[in-house]
Each structure stands twice: as structure tokens, then as C-alpha cells.
Amino acid sequence: MEVTILGSGASLLSPDRVLSGLMIEIAGEPLIFDMGAGVLHRLSCSLVELTRIEHLFISHLHVDHCSDIVALVQSLWLMGYDKTLNVYGPKDILKMGEAIGEVFPYLIGKIKIKSHTISPEFQVKSKNWTVKAFPVNHGDFEAYGYHLEAEGKRIVYSGDTAPSENLVKAAKDADLLIHECSLPDRMKGMAPNHSTPGEVGKVAAEADVKTLVITHLYPELIEELGDALRSIRATFSGKIIVPRDTQIITL
Numbered sequence: 001m002e003v004t005i006l007g008s009g010a011s012l013l014s015p016d017r018v019l020s021g022l023m024i025e026i027a028g029e030p031l032i033f034d035m036g037a038g039v040l041h042r043l044s045c046s047l048v049e050l051t052r053i054e055h056l057f058i059s060h061l062h063v064d065h066c067s068d069i070v071a072l073v074q075s076l077w078l079m080g081y082d083k084t085l086n087v088y089g090p091k092d093i094l095k096m097g098e099a100i101g102e103v104f105p106y107l108i109g110k111i112k113i114k115s116h117t118i119s120p121e122f123q124v125k126s127k128n129w130t131v132k133a134f135p136v137n138h139g140d141f142e143a144y145g146y147h148l149e150a151e152g153k154r155i156v157y158s159g160d161t162a163p164s165e166n167l168v169k170a171a172k173d174a175d176l177l178i179h180e181c182s183l184p185d186r187m188k189g190m191a192p193n194h195s196t197p198g199e200v201g202k203v204a205a206e207a208d209v210k211t212l213v214i215t216h217l218y219p220e221l222i223e224e225l226g227d228a229l230r231s232i233r234a235t236f237s238g239k240i241i242v243p244r245d246t247q248i249i250t251l
């Protein structure tokens with residue numbers, strides 16, 4: 001099983017990090033989680049055949065996690081996509097589909113899309129994998145994390161969240177935790193609905209995950225990466241990965 005971090009940046013931009021997105025490939029099947037600006041381009045570098053995509057999971061409807069969906073639909077149409085694209089997300093994912101159709105009516109019917117509303121008990125299974133969603137703590141904005149189980153391994157993706165009890169529960173003893181780590185500890189006040197390195201370290205330690213990947217990195221976090229890692233290390237003793245975009249993590 002391979003995890004490709006497609007986009008590890010955030011809305012204050014870094015030149016070498018696009019917005020949120022990752023891909024998990026299980027027995028050759030690509031599952032995509034989030035689709036922020038730039039992720040489609042990264043995908044074109046990381047996945048030879050984009051038309052293999054059938055499942056796209058959106059953590060929440062902030063623009064930095066979903067704006068490349070429109071571009072994906074257009075590209076798949078031009079590539080002759082003949083499968084059904086299943087898009088999973090919070091309830092307004094249905095409205096988003098309608099709005100895209102209203103603004104870009106020429107896209108209507110060009111590819112088959114099925115929207116699925118997720119809820120706290122959401123789960124979808126295939127022969128090779130199970131994905132569950134759980135609510136996270138992104139202020140009063142509806143937002144979910146995802147838990148994937150495949151090939152005897154467990155991966156949790158936080159989406160955007162401040163420290164979340166639900167996430168700690170879902171990630172207990174997971175092989176890989178991909179957690180947002182937006183701003184340095186000293187800037188917590190500027191982003192109370194996100195997580196700082198100190199908080200991410202505690203979450204990863206409490207969940208006792210094997211490997212932690214930090215993502216959703218603001219430029220200030222990268223500039224102060226040494227401090228950030230020390231802050232995580234204060235509580236978490238497992239492996240820490242600070243990925244570059246398109247980096248592959250093999251499980």
C-alpha cells in the first residue's frame with residue numbers, strides 16, 4: 001500500500017507546496033482524499049492514468065480542500081472517462097455539485113458522478129478496503145477525518161482540526177497518522193480551529209501511532225521547522241515525516 005502526499009501546503013501559499021490532497025493506492029486502486037488547488041496537477045505527476053480514479057473523499061468544504069474538483073471533472077471528460085466518480089463529503093457536497101452544474105452547464109452529463117453525503121457513522125467498503133469518517137473539531141464548520149483499513153494496516157487522515165478526541169480514538173495504534181499541523185505553537189491564537197506542533201505531538205502520543213506525517217503546513221511552520229519538530233518530539237517518540245509534495249510513503 002502506498003500513500004502519496006499530493007499537497008502539503010495551506011492557503012497562505014508556499015511555492016513548492018500545493019493545497020490539501022493525498023492518494024492511497026491499494027492493490028493498484030487509487031483513493032483520493034481532498035482535492036485543493038494544485039492537487040490535480042500533482043496527481044498527473046503521481047498517477048499515470050487519472051481515469052482509474054473512482055473514489056474521492058472530501059474532508060470538508062473549505063476551498064483549500066475541494067476547489068480542484070471542477071478541473072478534475074473537465075480533465076476526466078476530455079480523457080474519455082467511462083467509470084462513475086464517487087464523491088464523498090459533508091451534506092453540502094450535493095449543493096456543490098448543483099452549483100458547479102449551474103455555473104458550468106457544459107460539464108453536465110459529461111462524466112458520471114455520484115455524490116455521497118457522509119455522517120458520523122459513515123462507512124464505505126470494497127473487497128480490498130474500508131473507509132470510515134468521523135467528525136473532527138474545526139470550530140463550528142462541519143468537518144471530518146477519515147480512517148482507512150486495508151491489507152491489515154490502518155491509516156488516519158485528520159483533514160482540518162484542532163485537537164480532537166474522536167481523532168485520538170480513531171487513530172489509536174494506527175500505522176500512519178496524517179495530521180494537519182498549520183502554524184507554530186506561538187501562533188495558536190491566530191488559528192484556534194487548527195493544530196500546532198505541540199498539540200499534534202500530544203495527539204500522536206496519546207493515540208500511540210507508529211508514524212506521524214504532518215501536512216497543511218503554513219510558511220511560518222516551515223520557516224520554524226526545527227522548533228516545530230522539537231515541540232512534537234517533546235511528547236511523541238515515533239517516526240515523524242515532513243513530506244514534500246508527491247512523496248510516497250510505503251506501508
Ligand SMILES: [Zn+2]
Pocket residue numbers: 060062138160
Ligand atoms: Zn478548513
Ligand SMILES: [Zn+2]
Pocket residue numbers: 010020062064065160216
Ligand atoms: Zn485547510
